[in-house]
Amino acid sequence: MRPFVFVNIAMSADGKISTKERRQVKISGTEDFSRVDRIKAASDAIMVGIGTVLADNPSLTVKSPDLRAERRAGGKDEHPIRVVVDSAARTPLDADILHKGTGKRIIAVSRKAPRERVEALREHATVVVTGEDSVDLQALLEELYRQGVRRLMVEGGGTLIWGLFEQGLVDELQTFIGNIVIGGKDAPTPADGEGFLREADFARLRLIEAVQLDDGLLIRWSVENR
Numbered sequence: 001m002r003p004f005v006f007v008n009i010a011m012s013a014d015g016k017i018s019t020k021e022r023r024q025v026k027i028s029g030t031e032d033f034s035r036v037d038r039i040k041a042a043s044d045a046i047m048v049g050i051g052t053v054l055a056d057n058p059s060l061t062v063k064s065p066d067l068r069a070e071r072r073a074g075g076k077d078e079h080p081i082r083v084v085v086d087s088a089a090r091t092p093l094d095a096d097i098l099h100k101g102t103g104k105r106i107i108a109v110s111r112k113a114p115r116e117r118v119e120a121l122r123e124h125a126t127v128v129v130t131g132e133d134s135v136d137l138q139a140l141l142e143e144l145y146r147q148g149v150r151r152l153m154v155e156g157g158g159t160l161i162w163g164l165f166e167q168g169l170v171d172e173l174q175t176f177i178g179n180i181v182i183g184g185k186d187a188p189t190p191a192d193g194e195g196f197l198r199e200a201d202f203a204r205l206r207l208i209e210a211v212q213l214d215d216g217l218l219i220r221w222s223v224e225n226r
């Protein structure tokens with residue numbers, strides 16, 4: 001068993017999620033940032049790849065005091081469990097994700113992760129070890145389910161999202177398309193990695209809704225062939 005997995009990503013009108021130097025860009029407007037805060041608060045856990053931690057140093061906390069209070073009233077921690085997919089245990093010990101806000105953190109590493117790094121991370125987070133060279137995503141999701149996670153939000157980046165699509169582990173995709181053009185053939189996109197080579201393997205989506213937010217568009221799809 002695994003959680004319901006939904007990806008939320010903001011991309012520019014030309015399909016980029018940051019600059020080619022992997023510098024974080026404000027793509028969402030006020031309305032979309034509020035929506036992201038709401039879907040985060042409604043999730044049991046939120047997951048990113050180590051590339052995003054190293055590039056953006058996110059905290060992944062719920063920003064609205066009202067939403068945090070609602071979570072507390074429901075007997076939950078103020079913030080969802082924060083999960084980093086980090087094969088080689090490279091999460092910096094002073095990363096905001098380990099220090100900002102209360103609640104549980106999980107760092108998923110592979111068996112090749114250096115033992116001393118893993119021990120250092122254990123001071124701040126629960127460490128889950130799966131996979132030989134890179135984290136076994138299916139096994140990680142099963143472990144999150146065992147730990148009570150039923151609804152998992154994935155915030156990026158493109159490498160992790162590709163890994164999840166490649167293995168048929170995404171149930172829903174929520175893409176906010178913002179009103180900017182970033183450009184650059186090497187700028188990250190919502191699903192990077194190798195890409196599918198055969199049409200038969202493409203992830204097939206069904207449109208749930210398309211809604212205007214600020215000067216952008218939120219599109220929600222369910223994944224049909226997971």
Ligand SMILES: NC(=O)C1=CN([C@@H]2O[C@H](COP(=O)(O)OP(=O)(O)OC[C@H]3O[C@@H](n4cnc5c(N)ncnc54)[C@H](O)[C@@H]3O)[C@@H](O)[C@H]2O)C=CC1
Pocket residue numbers: 008009010011017018019021022023024025027048049050051052053055056085086087088134135136137155156157158159160161162163164188192
């Ligand atoms: N616009 C947006 O909504 C968002 C944009 N970003 C941007 O994305 C960029 C970071 O993306 P990436 O460099 O692609 O890094 P990423 O965040 O996707 O992390 C990739 C890393 O995850 C690890 N990993 C371990 N096991 C894996 C597996 N089985 N499958 C896939 N990955 C695995 C690998 O070490 C890999 O290098 C940054 O520029 C950041 O600003 C990130 C999140 C949201």
Ligand SMILES: Nc1nc(O)c(N)c(N[C@@H]2O[C@H](COP(=O)(O)O)[C@@H](O)[C@H]2O)n1
Pocket residue numbers: 009010024025026027028033036048052056057058059060061155156
């Ligand atoms: N939804 C959304 N819109 C944008 O315009 C963005 N740049 C991002 N980036 C993601 O948000 C993370 C930052 O989280 P905190 O504010 O530190 O909690 C960042 O790492 C990206 O994952 N998202």
